[in-house]
Amino acid sequence: MTGSDFLHLDPGDAPPRGRTAWLVQELREAIAGGALAPGTRLPASRVLAGDLSVARGTVVEAYRRLAEEGLLITNRGGGTEVARFASAPAAREALEAEPPPRALLNISAGVPDLSAFPRAAWLRAERRVLSTATSHDLGYTDPQGVPQLRAALARWLARSRGVTAAPERIIVTAGVTGALSLLAQVLRDRGVAECATEDPGAEGNRRILGYWLDALHPIPVGQDGMDVAALARTGARAVLVTPAHQFPTGVVLSPARRRELIAWAERRNGIVIEDDYDSEYRYDRAPVRALHAAAPERIVHVSSLSKVLAPGLRAGWMIAPACLHEELVRKRWATDQGSPALPQLALAELIDTGVLERHLRGLRLRHRERRDAAVAAIRHHLPGCRVEGIAAGLHLLVWLPGHVDDTAVAARAEEAGIAVQPLSAHRHAPGPPGLIIGYGPHPAARLDAAIQTIGSRSGLSSA
Amino acid sequence: MTGSDFLHLDPGDAPPRGRTAWLVQELREAIAGGALAPGTRLPASRVLAGDLSVARGTVVEAYRRLAEEGLLITNRGGGTEVARFASAPAAREALEAEPPPRALLNISAGVPDLSAFPRAAWLRAERRVLSTATSHDLGYTDPQGVPQLRAALARWLARSRGVTAAPERIIVTAGVTGALSLLAQVLRDRGVAECATEDPGAEGNRRILGYWLDALHPIPVGQDGMDVAALARTGARAVLVTPAHQFPTGVVLSPARRRELIAWAERRNGIVIEDDYDSEYRYDRAPVRALHAAAPERIVHVSSLSKVLAPGLRAGWMIAPACLHEELVRKRWATDQGSPALPQLALAELIDTGVLERHLRGLRLRHRERRDAAVAAIRHHLPGCRVEGIAAGLHLLVWLPGHVDDTAVAARAEEAGIAVQPLSAHRHAPGPPGLIIGYGPHPAARLDAAIQTIGSRSGLSSA
Numbered sequence: 002m003t004g005s006d007f008l009h010l011d012p013g014d015a016p017p018r019g020r021t022a023w024l025v026q027e028l029r030e031a032i033a034g035g036a037l038a039p040g041t042r043l044p045a046s047r048v049l050a051g052d053l054s055v056a057r058g059t060v061v062e063a064y065r066r067l068a069e070e071g072l073l074i075t076n077r078g079g080g081t082e083v084a085r086f087a088s089a090p091a092a093r094e095a096l097e098a099e100p101p102p103r104a105l106l107n108i109s110a111g112v113p114d115l116s117a118f119p120r121a122a123w124l125r126a127e128r129r130v131l132s133t134a135t136s137h138d139l140g141y142t143d144p145q146g147v148p149q150l151r152a153a154l155a156r157w158l159a160r161s162r163g164v165t166a167a168p169e170r171i172i173v174t175a176g177v178t179g180a181l182s183l184l185a186q187v188l189r190d191r192g193v194a195e196c197a198t199e200d201p202g203a204e205g206n207r208r209i210l211g212y213w214l215d216a217l218h219p220i221p222v223g224q225d226g227m228d229v230a231a232l233a234r235t236g237a238r239a240v241l242v243t244p245a246h247q248f249p250t251g252v253v254l255s256p257a258r259r260r261e262l263i264a265w266a267e268r269r270n271g272i273v274i275e276d277d278y279d280s281e282y283r284y285d286r287a288p289v290r291a292l293h294a295a296a297p298e299r300i301v302h303v304s305s306l307s308k309v310l311a312p313g314l315r316a317g318w319m320i321a322p323a324c325l326h327e328e329l330v331r332k333r334w335a336t337d338q339g340s341p342a343l344p345q346l347a348l349a350e351l352i353d354t355g356v357l358e359r360h361l362r363g364l365r366l367r368h369r370e371r372r373d374a375a376v377a378a379i380r381h382h383l384p385g386c387r388v389e390g391i392a393a394g395l396h397l398l399v400w401l402p403g404h405v406d407d408t409a410v411a412a413r414a415e416e417a418g419i420a421v422q423p424l425s426a427h428r429h430a431p432g433p434p435g436l437i438i439g440y441g442p443h444p445a446a447r448l449d450a451a452i453q454t455i456g457s458r459s460g461l462s463s464a
Numbered sequence: 465m466t467g468s469d470f471l472h473l474d475p476g477d478a479p480p481r482g483r484t485a486w487l488v489q490e491l492r493e494a495i496a497g498g499a500l501a502p503g504t505r506l507p508a509s510r511v512l513a514g515d516l517s518v519a520r521g522t523v524v525e526a527y528r529r530l531a532e533e534g535l536l537i538t539n540r541g542g543g544t545e546v547a548r549f550a551s552a553p554a555a556r557e558a559l560e561a562e563p564p565p566r567a568l569l570n571i572s573a574g575v576p577d578l579s580a581f582p583r584a585a586w587l588r589a590e591r592r593v594l595s596t597a598t599s600h601d602l603g604y605t606d607p608q609g610v611p612q613l614r615a616a617l618a619r620w621l622a623r624s625r626g627v628t629a630a631p632e633r634i635i636v637t638a639g640v641t642g643a644l645s646l647l648a649q650v651l652r653d654r655g656v657a658e659c660a661t662e663d664p665g666a667e668g669n670r671r672i673l674g675y676w677l678d679a680l681h682p683i684p685v686g687q688d689g690m691d692v693a694a695l696a697r698t699g700a701r702a703v704l705v706t707p708a709h710q711f712p713t714g715v716v717l718s719p720a721r722r723r724e725l726i727a728w729a730e731r732r733n734g735i736v737i738e739d740d741y742d743s744e745y746r747y748d749r750a751p752v753r754a755l756h757a758a759a760p761e762r763i764v765h766v767s768s769l770s771k772v773l774a775p776g777l778r779a780g781w782m783i784a785p786a787c788l789h790e791e792l793v794r795k796r797w798a799t800d801q802g803s804p805a806l807p808q809l810a811l812a813e814l815i816d817t818g819v820l821e822r823h824l825r826g827l828r829l830r831h832r833e834r835r836d837a838a839v840a841a842i843r844h845h846l847p848g849c850r851v852e853g854i855a856a857g858l859h860l861l862v863w864l865p866g867h868v869d870d871t872a873v874a875a876r877a878e879e880a881g882i883a884v885q886p887l888s889a890h891r892h893a894p895g896p897p898g899l900i901i902g903y904g905p906h907p908a909a910r911l912d913a914a915i916q917t918i919g920s921r922s923g924l925s926s927a
Contacts, residue, residue, distance in 0.1 A: 069600055071611075137532055139775070142776050175804075182798055336642070339778070
């Protein structure tokens with residue numbers, strides 16, 4: 002057993018298989034506590050690995066992860082130092098915000114491969130925008146979104162999603178959250194303070210709607226999608242659905258159910274909120290048209306670029322029935338006068354130049370390979386489990402044997418450094434257990450390692 | 465009388481002194497109606513001017529204005545064509561949105577010189593951000609704002625405004641509107657559904673607060689700022705003030721009134737919203753400290769970069785008492801999960817590298833020259849009128865003789881193509897007439913011409 006003078010690190014404190022996580026945590030605490038001041042140079046990975054008698058890869062990986070968090074910076078020369086932004090409070094915050102304290106690998110759903118964000122193309126678009134933007138473009142924004150982006154979205158949605166809407170009917174929003182919050186508020190203002198949601202369904206959206214509304218009604222989802230008869234038995238006049246690719250089960254709302262849903266909306270004078278969240282990713286199936294075109298005066302079409310570019314862009318849109326449009330725009334005006342102009346103009350540029358579609362084709366290939374790797378790993382390491390929802394999206398659903406507690410499986414995985422979402426986390430009523438595995442950000446080897454760990458920790462592995 | 469084959473324009477239709485406005489309107493309608501399709505090349509200004517028997521400058525100016533609206537594009541070779549974004553609906557919208565149909569010159573208040581936006585510096589900042597941002601930076605944002613920007617703002621506010629707040633207490637908002645809307649909602653949730661505002665005061669902010677709250681109480685503003693005794697007579701427990709540079713009178717809240725205001729807040733268990741909207745621009749006076757430091761648990765400090773960089777950035781911030789902080793952040797999460805990440809990171813970069821402060825010094829010089837030009841023009845063309853509020857800001861206030869109707873003066877100016885705000889537009893209770901003149905975006909000659917026109921149209925000119 003050895004140790005380093007640097008921070009008096011003692012690898013004897015580390016759990017046997019979690020040295021990287023331990024080292025990350027020690028360094029993070031040292032930065033948060035001020036023991037490592039901004040600008041401090043860290044020992045070379047070779048040197049620190051020698052002091053600690055750990056593999057050099059352990060130190061390299063720890064530095065890499067802290068660099069990803071923005072706490073460390075790697076210089077051109079190869080040296081590593083504490084980032085100048087890594088103020089003690091910021092680091093402390095990162096420490097508190099970190100959900101699983103020793104997460105090695107986050108395979109929970111909902112994020113694309115952000116390392117693929119088209120940085121060069123974005124910068125080129127920004128350059129062009131900055132060289133052509135008028136003073137009018139930089140002034141107070143149109144709350145509904147800059148006309149250039151609305152025009153680009155109208156063309157793109159028409160050709161890619163079968164959604165036909167004039168630019169003047171498109172409302173640019175801050176992602177799907179921005180759309181749902183405006184909608185929930187406008188519906189509530191009109192006395193519609195309850196909304197039905199899919200069960201299982203995206204917990205994040207349920208929390209947003211739950212913040213603004215009085216009650217949510219969970220509606221069971223089966224192989225054909227939401228059970229519209231069950232919806233009709235509730236008092237709700239609004240419903241949130243994911244018709245093209247249900248979250249998290251991956252099922253498609255069947256043609257019969259689509260007709261039933263629209264009939265329900267007509268009968269009930271209701272509103273269907275269609276979250277088209279990741280419809281761009283389909284692998285082995287024909288495209289599923291958006292619901293919107295079937296009843297544009299009953300359906301609010303909502304989507305975003307969070308799954309195609311990055312959630313951090315906060316770029317989404319909404320197309321609402323005419324009877325809601327003005328109030329939604331007015332609410333957006335009163336909320337923040339609309340989204341920032343420059344990123345909207347850059348996005349319009351990316352769409353109009355075809356860069357976005359090219360990027361999407363590349364991502365689809367990459368995500369499909371990862372999907373295949375995840376499926377293979379599950380067949381190998383979780384041999385008794387059925388896999389569903391693999392034809393599209395960025396995640397898949399692994400059904401666990403009925404007696405298994407999926408929350409306990411996720412908890413044991415977390416102890417081993419794997420963050421994975423149990424299906425229960427997205428359920429309202431109890432139901433069969435499952436795991437949702439987001440494969441978007443991870444190469445095949447990492448997915449295999451993560452799924453192997455889940456298998457061995459949960460006892461579901463045959464190994 | 466002549467005319468052009470191009471669009472069958474007939475200058476005989478133009479009002480004698482408004483040929484540029486007429487030509488702008490004709491071209492705009494042709495683009496909106498589809499007669500001029502995107503990409504269509506326009507006649508050279510020399511040629512069209514010849515056809516129409518107007519000065520070439522008339523055509524050049526019309527093209528320039530439409531280019532500013534984004535409807536025309538000037539090629540490198542000097543040719544002018546219809547912008548490809550200038551879809552008919554977008555143009556039609558611009559047509560409808562245009563407040564005065566033939567505004568030659570907008571000298572209403574509230575916007576800096578947007579042609580000075582530091583485009584190159586912004587692009588450099590974006591490049592650096594894109595080359596260093598982690599996947600974490602591009603993922604779901606912190607609703608409170610990215611830590612890097614909050615840290616940069618904390619340092620900047622401390623050194624420039626005497627506002628001391630830890631980064632974890634700063635909430636990044638979508639401009640002042642974003643801050644006021646969150647605040648108004650959180651106060652309303654707590655049963656505080658009425659707010660006092662300055663009279664005269666910024667009409668835009670009053671409209672935002674009025675959207676969210678049940679009632680607003682106008683409080684008279686005098687030479688020492690808001691009349692705190694009058695405030696105390698209302699039932700309001702919240703008040704919006706502009707202590708450093710009152711909008712639109714330009715007065716400073718006196719030390720005695722500051723003390724009274726804070727005593728009122730303590731007594732009433734109230735909240736003071738300090739809008740520090742353009743405190744960066746001061747010319748002939750010592751800096752006025754923000755109110756915030758005097759009672760951080762009673763004061764919400766609100767400001768933005770709309771007057772320093774551009775309103776289109778939607779970049780602002782808020783520092784609130786601890787008792788409101790968590791609810792404000794939660795409301796922001798439920799509204800849109802926070803502002804887009806990339807512009808926040810670029811701003812942090814601009815602040816931390818000192819670019820923003822250098823930019824501000826340059827703007828201050830430029831705006832001061834324009835202020836001087838506006839004051840000189842008013843003395844010359846409106847000789848009987850007192851000018852106030854000139855020591856700071858981006859606008860000044862011209863008091864008109866008591867018998868004059870400022871709305872009528874503004875209407876006559878508008879007929880002549882000058883958009884200027886009457887003081888009445890920002891008043892709740894009736895009061896002496898005045899004009900608010902925003903000089904930020906305009907060079908001296910344009911200001912002189914605009915003010916001369918106002919003088920001659922209103923009969924207030926000695927000429």
